Amino acid sequence: MSEERFGEFVLVRRHADGHVAELALDRPKAMNAVSTAMARSVSAACAALGEDRDVRVVVLTSTHERAFCVGADLKERNSFSDADLLRQRPVTRGAYTAVLELPVPTVAAVHGFALGGGFELALSCDVIVADRTAVVGLPEVSVGVIPGGGGTQLLPRRVGAARAAELVFTARRVAAGEARELGLVDQLVEEGRDRQEALELASRMAANSPVGLRAAKRALRLGHGLDLRAGLEVEDAAWRSVAFSGDRAEGVAAFNEKRAPQWPGE
Numbered sequence: 001m002s003e004e005r006f007g008e009f010v011l012v013r014r015h016a017d018g019h020v021a022e023l024a025l026d027r028p029k030a031m032n033a034v035s036t037a038m039a040r041s042v043s044a045a046c047a048a049l050g051e052d053r054d055v056r057v058v059v060l061t062s063t064h065e066r067a068f069c070v071g072a073d074l075k076e077r078n079s080f081s082d083a084d085l086l087r088q089r090p091v092t093r094g095a096y097t098a099v100l101e102l103p104v105p106t107v108a109a110v111h112g113f114a115l116g117g118g119f120e121l122a123l124s125c126d127v128i129v130a131d132r133t134a135v136v137g138l139p140e141v142s143v144g145v146i147p148g149g150g151g152t153q154l155l156p157r158r159v160g161a162a163r164a165a166e167l168v169f170t171a172r173r174v175a176a177g178e179a180r181e182l183g184l185v186d187q188l189v190e191e192g193r194d195r196q197e198a199l200e201l202a203s204r205m206a207a208n209s210p211v212g213l214r215a216a217k218r219a220l221r222l223g224h225g226l227d228l229r230a231g232l233e234v235e236d237a238a239w240r241s242v243a244f245s246g247d248r249a250e251g252v253a254a255f256n257e258k259r260a261p262q263w264p265g266e
Contacts, residue, residue, distance in 0.1 A: 006048070007041030011063070015199060018054040019206040022199065025121075026063045033073040034117050036088050039095035042121075046098035053265055056210045057202040058102055060125055061109045061195050068108075068134070071116025074143070089148075092117070096149035100124040103214050105205050109198035110134045110185065115173065120149030122185075123158070126217070129201065130185040131194040134176040142171040157224065159183045210265045211247040215239070 004012045009027040014020070023045050025032040032038075049055050062068045072092070077085065099106065099121055108122035110130040119136045122128050130136070138147045138155065146152060147168060156164035159182055167174070167184075180188040189197045205213065219238035223231035242248055246264035254261035 006045040007037055009035075009038040010041035010045045012045050012049065014055075016203050016206055018052075019056040019210075020059065020199065020202045021049050021052070021055045021057070022059045022061055023049065024061045024063050025069055028064045030070075030073060030075075031067040031113065032062055032064055032069040032118065033075070034069065034071065034092060034095065034121075035073040035076050036091055038073075039092045042095040043091075043098040046095075046102055050098075050101075050103050053210070055104055056206040056208075056213055057104055058106045059109060059195075059198050059202045060099065060106060060121060061198070062111070064112070066133075067112040067118070068110045068114040069118025069121055070113050071118045071120075071139075093148070096120055096124055100150060100154075103217065104210075105202075105213055105217055107198045107202050107205075109194040110136070111192070111194045116140055116147070116151075117149045120147060120151045120154070123154040124150060126220075127187070127201065128185040129187045129189060129194050129198040130176055130179065131189050132176045132191045134179060134185065134194070135173050136179050136184050137171070137173040138168050139171040139173065141169065155184075209242075209247040209251055209261070209263050211242050211245045211263075212251075215242045 002014045006012060011024040011026045013022040013024065015022060027033065027038055049058055106125040108125040108128045110122050110128060111133050114122050114134060114136045116139055119138060138151045140147050152168065155167065163182060174184060176188055179185045187197065215238040219235045223234040226234065246266045250261050250264060
């Protein structure tokens with residue numbers, strides 16, 4: 001396993017021959033509150049991972065024992081003028097967008113508090129694995145703002161408009177069991193197992209064609225919300241991008257020869 005640090009607060013670890021990358025939020029003194037500096041580091045790490053053709057899956061984790069991420073750094077913001085807040089906006093928004101737009105499958109490993117922007121980072125991933133200590137929620141209206149890292153758009157796509165409205169308008173925190181029942185998280189695992197289970201899930205994903213994984217993610221993301229006819233056109237374009245690839249040829253050959261494929265990744 002190799003490690004690379006992006007700024008002070010983000011650590012990238014590479015597992016499984018570099019095919020699984022772990023983006024670890026590493027600001028333990030602030031329970032991973034998203035400061036301006038941390039947002040820049042998340043964006044930089046995602047840019048590097050997105051360009052690395054060896055990376056097939058990214059797992060978003062936390063080094064803090066009791067929290068995934070508690071959201072925006074309100075202590076930092078307390079010192080901001082209106083102009084400061086306006087200048088910060090594209091930086092923080094860029095971090096959430098960077099996670100959302102990673103071209104490979106993404107898995108969030110959540111334990112403890114995942115609130116506000118912290119939960120939005122998880123929502124920006126394709127799959128959320130949570131342990132039984134997880135507490136999630138979007139409490140922004142309780143401090144006079146709204147979810148601004150994608151929460152008002154990503155949450156209703158997961159749980160429906162009415163359920164999302166209730167959660168956003170009440171600003172309530174949701175414990176792990178109910179979160180799984182409502183679809184706020186996808187897998188519920190035993191306490192302390194979120195990171196390991198997420199990495200194992202990522203390894204199973206990463207065993208598949210890197211060309212296929214990127215194309216499948218593109219089709220899933222771009223097709224979501226379109227009418228069926230338009231969505232099928234998105235799917236067809238993604239299919240055409242892989243149908244004549246080296247990965248497709250190797251996958252068919254490996255299947256017929258009853259062996260594990262050796263993906264060329266092109």
